[in-house]
Each structure stands twice: as structure tokens, then as C-alpha cells.
Amino acid sequence: MASNFKVDDLVWAKMKGFPAWPGKVIEPKPEIKVRSKKNHQFVFFFGSENYAWVPNESIWLYPEHKSRFTLTSRIPKGFKEAMESVEDILKANAATASASVPEADASSSSGDLDSNKSDNPDLPSIEEEIAQIFGDKSEPTPKKDYSREPLASKSSAKVEGEEKEGNVFDNMESWMKKKSPMGSANGDADEENSGEDEPLSKLSDSKEAPAKEKRERKPPKKNEDFVTDFDEEAKTKKVKDDQVEKVKKERKRKAESTPPRPKVKNQKLLVKFGGTPSKCSPIVSPVKRQLVPNADSGTAIIEQKNIIPTPAKIGFIGLGIMGNGMVTNLLASGHEVTIWNRSPHKCKEHTRVGALKVDTPVQVVKSCDITFSCVSDPAAVKDIVFGNSGILEGICSGKGYVDMSTIDVETVTDINEAINAKGGRFLEAPVSGNKFMAETGQLIILTAGDKKLYKDCYSCFEAMGHRTVYLGEVGNGARMKLINSSIMGTMLTGLAEGLALAEKVGLDQEEVLQVLDFGSLSCPLIKDRGKAMMEGRYEPENLVRNFQKDMRLAINMGDQTDQPLPVTAVSNELFKKAKAMGYADNDVSAVIRAIDA
Template identity: 35%
Template sequence: MATVSLRVGDLVWGKLGRYPPWPGKIVNPPKDLKKPRGKKCFFVKFFGTEDHAWIKVDQLKSYHLHKEEMIKITKGKRFQQAVDAVEEFIKSKVSALTSPEDRNKHISSEDNRQNLSVAEISEHNTRKRGRPPKEEKDAFPEPSTVKRLDTSPVASYKWKPGSCSAIIQKLKATAEEEAESTSIQAADSTATNGNVIPTDKRIGFLGLGLMGSGIVANLLKMGHMVTVWNRTGEKCDPFLQEGARLGRTPAEVVSTCDITLSCISDPKAAKDLVLGPSGVLQGIRPGKCYVDMSTMDPETSTEISQVITSRGGRFLEAPVSGNRQLSENGMLVILAAGDKALFDDCSSCFQAMGKKSFYLGEVGNASKMMLIVNMILGSFMASIAEGFTLAKIASQSQEVLLYILSQGPLACAFLDQKCQSILQGNFKPDFLLKHVQKDLRLAIAMGDSVNHSTPMAAAANEVFKKAKALDQSENDMSAVYLACNQ
């Protein structure tokens, strides 16, 4: 499927049959060469090979928009030579623009061209979700990368003094394009509107913990056909009474369902669920779909993706942001990455369980974003606990502190809920403390992997570890307050 409006002269990535995407240029075909009937296509001259071919529009992508992503997925000497040939072509094209006026025209033209492409991408991403048309099956996956300043022909220009405003405008435009290029697909809470049309696909669900139970309840409520499995079988009983079917093993659920979702506690458990005895992988065959909604490190998610796709399966990571209450109310936020068509196929499921869903591109992106979100959440919770502890020690009213906070810029449902838990000494689990500590640990490790320090998260992590040592793992995250009082 084409994501840009193409024309003769454009640099593109073209995919022909089973060959990897290759850089080329759209050119006019020889006059005596007839255009194939059927789908729209362009005549492409490939760099490095000098081959020509008619390529369907849905197998073409903008060279500049997808350069980084394509270079990552394709290797080899001939491929690198082809890319070098494109870059030489771009340099010669830019150097031909001798006057400042010509350069400005080129910059303006290129910016408008790229902005048009992003607008069209956004228009595609917000189209009605569901099963993609048959003609889209062979399109290679949508990448997560968007236009970068260093991948455009205009990046080689040296800006003159006084051109700071132009740089600022370009940076602003790029940031806006990155935001637009992420498919943000919102679905109203089914708890309030109930207008979800359930998919006719058979849905499997593995893991009926605090989050999974609420998710399955809403899937059934909205009319989905659901087969459930849980390590502790008794947890399946309430859902069987509501019409769910029982799977004896993860492998059985996967083999009998079209799309299987899972929500497990941590990376090890998620990996064991896939690779263990009678695990997910044993039920995977071509066309079977697996959606992992666990919060884990990007490395584990990528590994799971690779083993699923190696068997011909389709994979999507889709960790959820929220807690038990939001899960029960169908108000979760879903962060997804991986197979875009599978994301579309999960449309009704995501609408049933959440208020918004985000498609973030390649596998690993959703895991990274979720860890960052939960790192901020855990650090905030540790700060609340520390503040309420200090108020108590300094002989200040904690009730007054909450009232003051509720009237200022920090006012939010999360603040009120967690502070009330502290005031009442009621730490009934809504978001397990041990899971917050796990996410803090993984976020810190992610920071280490990119040589970025996370001192605030590290400090919060130590407080949560102390709370775990006080036997608070199975209580709510607000129980971290007890560690601050020690």
C-alpha cells in the first residue's frame, strides 16, 4: 500500500516479488512498453543493478521517509552499493542548485512534498479499522520511522547566519510530522457508549490477573468469542459462566483461535508462556496471530516476535497503561507495535478494553514507551509517599496537604486515589507494587543500554525495593508509603 503520492522523478524503495526492498527512481517507461493491466503501478529504475521493472504502487515507499528503516532490515555489499549510488545521485542533484533562490525553492518544494506525504500517511492511519483489503496483503510492513533532518537532500546545506528561524521552523515541522506519523487511534470507553462491533475472529486470552480479568470481561461484554486459559484454572470459571470457552493449554488456545492475546506479569513469565511445555509457540502456524500485552523489556519482546514470525505467525506487542479499575471500566490505553495489519484486526478488541490505542511502529517501540510511562508513574508515586511522610513528621496535616495538592497543577484522579489509600491505610491492590518495581528496574536497564542515567527512577526503585522487603509486593503501589515511614 502506498503511503505517499508518487510521481515520475521520485526516489523510492521498491519491492519486487520475494526480493528485499531496493532503492530506485520512478522514470518514464519506453514508449513501446505497455503498462500492465490491473492495479496502478510505476516504472522504476533500480540503483546499483540498472534493472527496470513495473512496480505496484502498494510496493513503493518514499526513499527519504524510510531510508533508516530499510537500511536496518536489508544488508549486503550490493545493497550498500545501491544506497551509495542513490546518495551520490542526491549530492549531484543538490550541487546543481547553484543560486540561493534555487536552493530555497528546492527546500520549500521538498518540505511541501514531505509534508504532503505525512498528511497522506495520517489519512491512511485513521481510516476505518478492520481486516485490510485483499490487495494489501503483500505490502511490506509499515515502518515506525519518519522523516529525519539528516535523511533529506536538504540536510547537506549549510545555513547562513540569520537563518536560525528557518532551522527552528524545520525542527518544529519535523516534530509535528513525527507526532502525526504515529497512528493514534482512539476508541471511546465501551463502559459508556457500548457501540463496539465485535470482530468475527475467534479470540483467545491467556492470563487472568488484575488486568487480564477486566480485559476479558469487557471482550465478552462486547460480544467477542473468547477462549480463556489461566495457570490457576479456577480463575476461568466466572468467564465460562459468561460464555467464554476453556482452553486446556496455551498451545490449544492458539491453535483454535485466530488471534490470541496474553497479559502476563513479567518478561520471564511472558517468555515461558511462549516457549514452555504446551506453550504458545506449539500452537503457532502460518496465519495465527499472537498479541502480547505484558509490560516487558524490548529485547524480550523482540525475541518473542522473532520466534512467532519464524513459524509463520503474526505478532503484535500491545502493553496497556492503566490499573485494575481502568481495566474493569474499559478505559485502558493500549500501546502497540509490530504487525500493522494485526493492529487493525484487533480494532474491536482494543475498543472494548480501552479508550485509546496507539500504533508505534516496529516491535520494541511499545515496550520502550510503556517502560518510560511506568517509570514516570513509579517515580511520581514515590514522591507522593515521601511528601506525605515528611508532612507527618513535620506535624503537618496530610488531609490538608491532599486538599492543597488537589487545588493545584498536580490535581488528577491518580493523585487523589493514591493519597486516599495512604490516608486510609488501605492498600488493596489496583496496580501491584512488585510490578511497578519491575518496570522501574527495566526502565533503568534501558537507560543503561543507551548510556543515559535515570537518577530519579533509580532513587524511586530503591524505595520500592525496600517496600518489597517489607512484604508489600502483593499490595498496591501506594504501599510504598510504608517504606518511607521506616
């Protein structure tokens, strides 16, 4: 690898998550600053019309490493064109050099072929290409620093503009003063919540017949404590199916307007998704979206539920990928909420609409009647409960604590004993769902523990969830969630294997998903995650690292009961591999990369 590079060198440059790509060292753009003390070069990527700062250790001279980096399978769109561009330049420079330099000096001139590039009238200089792409300096383009994320295409400026629209907090205060009528008709909800996008506002009209209610199954008789969804009372407040479809269509519209993404072979469904280095592919720097869902999505569904908030003061600890959406819905439904998060900046949007921010977990507990928490793993839960200024220091008689994290049975049992010893009440309530379901109040909440506290949390669970289940004694919630994660994990890895095999044998992956949708495998998990795998779209809905943690805990639970879990163990290894490949903070659909590797 060369330690020094100069302007006009033809090189292979590698961005994180992408294959090495043909490019050229060019003069830096003054508006794009390098954010590292390491030696970097400013590289133009052929075929993608993008440029970025790349560290020297990720750059190799093109001719010397051509055989090493030339792809022979799964070639991304634009890669072949990029190589052709470089080869044309090399041929043109070689022809120019041989015509202008005496034959005796040919060996000395071959080391700097690029210096004669401007003599070729057929090929524009790299500066001319950039000028054609980005226009005159008199019409400045939006400035964006590409040094900390994969390269974005021309449409990125448009996406940034779209993301600023429809923040639910802009109109939250005025909305909270309104009380939605009991039993409002579906058409009325569409009139009140329709946005500027015509397809969204007309979604409910396209369905001539109302969706049929799903048949409720009776709970097993062997568990007399089993209660689901507050029984008949919840049925009258079920969110309309067309409202959920409305939210999905809005998210789909925004996804289709994002910068180009990688295209898988035989894929026909996408709208001009490319495989060149861009902001969203294939190891995705998560696309920045609004902190909360817009007024046409989560809030519209919360309004449909017509929730009467509890007079109790509510606390919430943990504003991560799931907790953020839960707090949004608690505030939108009129609850009084006090919040704390390890990263204080995540509290800002919520404090704008009435949430009270405090400095420690113990302050949350002391100022609230019921405190919820949702953090990443057992270690984080133990830290906020037993650590300095933790929850346990503020617990006293009458205080309630509800843990919504996914943790092991031993940890949840220890917390229950500690809370009860100080006169408090404890309820475990792990959730099944993803970021989208958290934002729209559609989570499945699996509770166990103090039944009176469970009933006191009625309005909170109604705001955060679509279905709530009471499972009896402490520990059953954790057991149910880990079994649920084990089944989901094996389904996801099986789906990823099937799609990878379909590509190898020449089948269209879109057609495979359509066939699955025709039969008994038709379900949201297969549809949504399958499409994400096919499109190479890994914006985080359910993080790989969190899901792999759940599967590890499920395997540990199997070890303690001498229950073999061979399929779960294999699936867990694939998620571990995806995490090791750099997909830890991407969506679980990225597990297909572990199979492709």
C-alpha cells in the same frame, strides 16, 4: 520468650503486619479452628474486641516485654486503651493478691496475679466481655476463621453480604442479547444502568453542564507510523465522563463500608477508620472483591461504547489482576473468547457466561485467529511462548499473537522474530492503567508491530481500552511503557515523601492533598493514590511487585543506552524496600510504608 502459655496470661501478641498488641490468652472458641501444626494460643486483643489464633513464637508475656513493645510515636487508635486495660487488670490483681495473701507469701503469689481477677467486682471477666460483644450462644454469630488473615471488626459480616450483590455474570446472558441504540443520550444510559443506590442514579443530574471534551494534541510528526485511538472514529464513541464518575462513586461507597482501617495522625476525612488489628490494615490481606465489576460499573461503560465485535475467534492467556478485567469486557462486548490460565479456578466465572476453557496455551492458539496474553514478567512470557505446549507450537500462517505484558525490548524482539519465522503476525500491546481501569475498559494501550493485526484487533482494543496508540516498529511499545512506569514511580515516591513530611511537621495530610488538587499537580494519580496513602488503604490496583519490576526494566534500558536515571533508581529502591517489608502483593500506594519505616 516463653515456650508455654496458659489461659489468663497477659501477653503481647503480634499478627502479621501489625505492631505487637496487648492481649490475653483465653479458652479457644470451638467454631474457630487453627490451620497450622505449629503451637498456637487463642488470644483476645484488648481495645479492638477481636480474637485470633497466634503462633507461640509471636507471643510474649506482657510485664517482661512492656518496655520493648510500648509505642511512643505513630500510636494506632485503640493501642493506648488496650494498654490501660491491661494495666488496670495488673493493678487490680496486685491489690487483690496483697489483701488476700499473707505478706510472707507475696513473692510466690506475684507470678500468678491473673488467677484472682474474678474477685474484682469492678472488672468483668474476659468471658463476660466476649459474651457482651458476641451475644448469647442462642443467637450464633457468623463464623469466620481469623487464623489466615488479620482480624476483622464487627462490620465484616455486613461487608460480606454487600459483596454478593450485583455480580455482572448474573445478568450477562440477557444483556448480551440486547443491542444498545447508536448515539444513546446520557440520560437514557443512566435510566437503564441505575441501581438501587440513589446517590449513583442521581450522579449525572448533579452536573448541569456537560463535561468539555479534552483537547486532542497532534502526534509528533517525526514518527509517521504514530496513530492514536483510531482517530476521529474513536471520538464519537468516547465514554461519558459522568459514567466514569458513577463507577468511582460506587467503588467509594463500597470502600467506606469495609471494616475499620488505620487512622493517620491529623486525619479528619475518614469515617471512623480505626488503627486496631483489622482485616485491612496496615499490611493488607487484600480485601476479597467480586471477580468482575458489577452491572452498574464495567458493563454500563462497555454498553455505552456500542462495540461491534469482530467475527474472528479471540483467545486470551493470563487472568491476573489486569487480564481478568480485560476478558470480562471482551465477553461483555460480544466477542467469542477462549481462555487459559495457570490457575484453572480463575476461569470459572468466565466460563459461566460463554468463555471456552482449554488446558494449554497451544490449544488456545490452534482454536483462535488472534491470541492475546497478559502475564506478570518476561520469564512468564517466555514460558508460555517457548515452553512445552506453548504458543509457538500452534502458530502458523494467518495466526496473530498480541502480547499485552510489560516486558523488556530484547524479549519482545525475540518473540517477534520467532512468530514471524513460523508465518504468524505479532503485535506488542503493553497497557498503562490499573485494576479499576481494566475492569471498566479504560486502559491506555500502547501497540507496535504488525499494523494489519493492529487494525484487526480494533473491536478488542475498543472493549479493553479508553485510548489506543500505534507506535510503529516492535520494541517501541515496551520502551513507551517503561518510560511511563519510570515517571509514575518517581511521582508516587515523591508524593509519599511529601505526605510523610507533612505529618512530621504537623500539617493535615488531607489539606496537603487539597492544595495539590488546586494547582497543576491535580490528576487522578495524585488524588487516588494520595488518598489511599493517607487512609492506609492498600487494596491492590497496581501491585508493588509488578511496578517495581517495571522500574527495574526501565533502569536496565537506561544502562543499555548510557542514560543516567538517578531519580528512578532511588524510587526503585523504595519500592524494593516496600516489597521486602511484605507489601509485594499490595497496591503501589504502600510505598509510603517504606518511607515511614
